[in-house]
Amino acid sequence: MNEPRNACVIGWPAGHSRSPLIHNYWIGQHGLSGEYRKEAVQPEDFAAFAKALASNGYAGANVTIPHKEAALALSQPDERAQAVGAANTLWLDGGALKSTNTDVEGFLANLDASAPGWDKGRTALVLGAGGSARAVVFGLRERGMEKIHVANRTIERAQALRDRFGERVMPVTWDAVPGLMASANLLVNTTSLGMKGQPPLDIDISGLRGDAVVADLVYVPLVTPLLAAARARGLPTADGLGMLLHQAVRGFSLWFGVKPAVTPELRKRVEDDLLRS
Numbered sequence: 001m002n003e004p005r006n007a008c009v010i011g012w013p014a015g016h017s018r019s020p021l022i023h024n025y026w027i028g029q030h031g032l033s034g035e036y037r038k039e040a041v042q043p044e045d046f047a048a049f050a051k052a053l054a055s056n057g058y059a060g061a062n063v064t065i066p067h068k069e070a071a072l073a074l075s076q077p078d079e080r081a082q083a084v085g086a087a088n089t090l091w092l093d094g095g096a097l098k099s100t101n102t103d104v105e106g107f108l109a110n111l112d113a114s115a116p117g118w119d120k121g122r123t124a125l126v127l128g129a130g131g132s133a134r135a136v137v138f139g140l141r142e143r144g145m146e147k148i149h150v151a152n153r154t155i156e157r158a159q160a161l162r163d164r165f166g167e168r169v170m171p172v173t174w175d176a177v178p179g180l181m182a183s184a185n186l187l188v189n190t191t192s193l194g195m196k197g198q199p200p201l202d203i204d205i206s207g208l209r210g211d212a213v214v215a216d217l218v219y220v221p222l223v224t225p226l227l228a229a230a231r232a233r234g235l236p237t238a239d240g241l242g243m244l245l246h247q248a249v250r251g252f253s254l255w256f257g258v259k260p261a262v263t264p265e266l267r268k269r270v271e272d273d274l275l276r277s
């Protein structure tokens with residue numbers, strides 16, 4: 001048996017995270033002797049907990065609400081975590097606590113898997129300008145998108161994305177969205193609209209090109225009304241659950257030294273869990 005290694009998700013509360021389901025599935029699949037746990041840690045205790053990761057027996061951790069900014073400040077972040085302004089994955093490298101933000105590669109890898117060739121287009125329309133939009137815009141820039149229109153209810157947050165990521169980001173108000181549909185190769189919803197318990201995402205996608213790709217970060221419900229409308233038009237889609245699964249790959253690789261696969265069986269397990277809740 002190999003040497004046991006453990007990892008965890010640190011949150012407050014930590015109750016809703018699907019990360020244990022995902023990582024423990026991979027631990028079993030690869031025959032590793034370790035465990036992925038949930039750690040409910042209050043904000044005032046986070047710094048001490050993060051500094052003691054190794055002595056608590058952890059190779060690393062995921063970090064969720066409300067600790068992502070604190071994790072960035074306490075660690076040595078890579079370019080992605082710095083650009084996004086939040087860290088969601090910590091690992092120990094020698095004595096150093098390092099961090100990254102895996103939402104960027106989760107978003108990109110999910111598009112690559114679900115809609116291959118999506119990045120041939122050069123114009124994106126991003127709805128929302130919150131935390132996840134920062135990861136999405138950074139990823140789109142990295143993959144060569146030339147025009148990234150960002151529509152947000154609070155226009156100042158979209159403008160802050162242009163300040164952060166440069167001129168390729170074009171902040172627009174919500175009422176500009178219908179007029180931008182025809183030029184978008186990719187439409188991404190990063191708002192919480194359409195999520196269970198939230199208001200609906202009230203947009204008409206009939207103006208989208210016939211070869212546009214549609215992505216939604218929301219994964220409860222699994223098929224959002226936006227994705228259902230896109231599929232009804234025969235457009236390729238990338239869903240929020242796919243992003244959630246793909247973003248977990250890098251953390252597992254860093255902690256356990258094996259690159260895991262996002263399999264249909266894993267997806268089914270998480271789908272079943274989401275449908276039960």
Ligand code: NAP
Pocket residue numbers: 103106127128129130131132133152153154155157190191192193195199217218219239240241243244245247
């Ligand atoms: P956030 O930072 O709180 O941002 C929320 C965004 O939604 C903002 O742009 C906000 O606009 C907009 N919004 C909320 N209510 C609205 C309303 N009533 N009308 C118009 N706009 C509204 O949240 P986040 O972290 O970016 O997360 C957003 C969604 O993505 C959540 O559903 C989350 O679960 C999902 N997500 C999924 C993954 C994944 O792996 N699939 C990863 C990250 C996030 P204002 O700026 O005007 O408030």
